[in-house]
């Protein structure tokens with residue numbers, strides 16, 4: 590494992606002060622590199638709209654391109670299995686859970702009536718495509734979310750500043766961020782900040798070669814997932830060590 594960093598990149602702690610908590614669909618936290626990549630994507634999309642040029646949308650069929658993030662890179666296995674030097678979110682001052690909220694949805698009969706010329710007398714709420722749903726929503730309730738990284742503190746701060754909420758069900762008020770705080774840790778071990786949570790457990794997906802170099806690290810086991818954003822894209826899937834389950 591070799592860390593490749595550009596001028597001005599230092600070990601960082603990124604801290605999001607949360608209003609209440611964050612909702613997530615996977616057992617581990619939101620990745621910092623994924624957050625930065627989607628922000629760059631949004632900015633590019635907005636710029637394309639203003640300039641009136643076409644923007645290639647995210648597609649499951651195409652191999653995703655790697656955006657240039659203001660983070661150092663870990664060479665990983667040195668054979669295409671590289672990753673950004675940043676962890677997934679780790680909760681600080683957590684209120685012990687599990688916290689599970691349920692949300693429900695039912696189709697709007699009046700709206701369906703307006704959209705369809707031949708609506709059956711009764712659209713069942715119990716079966717079929719338009720049934721009512723009750724879905725569980727796991728929450729992590731904590732004061733702060735913390736990420737560790739090696740990167741350019743100013744560029745990272747600029748990208749994160751406009752992000753007001755993260756995670757799932759943001760429209761319902763979940764994942765609201767009160768403020769972002771970025772601190773430099775000049776003397777910290779960069780390979781530790783590129784991989785590990787503050788408690789020393791594995792803080793991100795990593796190839797076996799990284800674990801080999803990090804020594805005796807607690808992980809969340811092995812699985813098929815990405816090493817870089819977009820993490821859930823089929824083309825990104827490979828055998829990786831999973832982060833310790835720090836959330837929920």
Ligand SMILES: [Zn+2]
Pocket residue numbers: 590663664665672784795796799
């Ligand atoms: Zn690595």
